[in-house]
Amino acid sequence: MRQLTRARPPRSLGALDTLAEQVAVVLNDADTGPLPAVLSVTAADHGVARNEISRFSYGTTSSVFSLITSGDAPINHLAAHVPARVEAADFGLADTVRTREYKVANGTEDLSRRDAMSVEQARASILNGVAFAEERLLQDCSAVGVGEIGVGNTTSAAALTARLLGLSGTSVVGSGVGASPATVERKSRLVEVALQRTVNYPDDPLRLLAALGGFEICGNIGVILGAARAGRIIVLDGFITGVAAVLATRLCPAVAGYLVAAHRSAEPGHQFVLDELELRPLLDLGMRLGMASGAAVALGMINAVLAVCADTPAAAKVGLVTP
């Protein structure tokens, strides 16, 4: 409301004014200014990636994870400019790179042949995400950027999206991190096989996650639930974190009010997910990098907008006559 009296035309920042209002409601602070932020990256491997459904091969995720923890991955360089802290954790890498505190298993099973994990493992991984949020993310921050890494995880996200939203596999499968047309074709076929395999499964979120999900996706459901419970703004990265958000809202609908969609990714399934979440993405840049990169870019913009809202003086104070 106070923004209407500032030295700028009312609602002149369009959707960014709506975002600033959401931030004010979530944080219960109308003049918060730029937010202390953390970028979260959950990491895990997918058994389905053994079928050559990604540009990269099974097991590469560990090298990406090491690059993040060494501070030299794209996300670290983006984070420095937000600014934001980066926290990455192994939720189910094929190899154990560092600590195992949030890890449930060394990668999932191949979801095109059998369930990726058990329901008990899915539940444990979600709870690990809540613990990760509480132990490593929520201190000294008002905004949590949600990201992931996991070679093959656009296949898992596509299968989950198709199953949850009643869509065909081909309508939600894309090239992921840059797969060739032949690889995308193989990926589509495997997603259809996985959908057939699970056609009689009940619409239960945990059951479907166990069938088609990944440990980093489960972890992100926990991160979202934990961050919402603690009253933080949650900035979703792309398609894969969007699917986690759909499942988080099925488990707890109140989470919806805390969510912001950073961008629309290049993955065709992402728009369906955004529609389901009723979220308008802040950016639409054809990004397909994952690892919270879109969340980082959006957080820079969110903080710039919050600085405008906090620091623009009242129109009356600077002699600006408003109509």
Ligand SMILES: Cc1cc2ncn([C@H]3O[C@H](COP(=O)(O)O)[C@@H](O)[C@H]3O)c2cc1C
């Ligand atoms: C070197 C490398 C760095 C990445 N950073 C993010 N992703 C992104 O791409 C992967 C999903 O795409 P797909 O399903 O096609 O494998 C995830 O790891 C995601 O975070 C990366 C992937 C790779 C290989």
Ligand SMILES: O=C(O)c1cccnc1
């Ligand atoms: O939209 C995403 O989340 C995405 C797309 C491609 C690769 N990695 C992540």
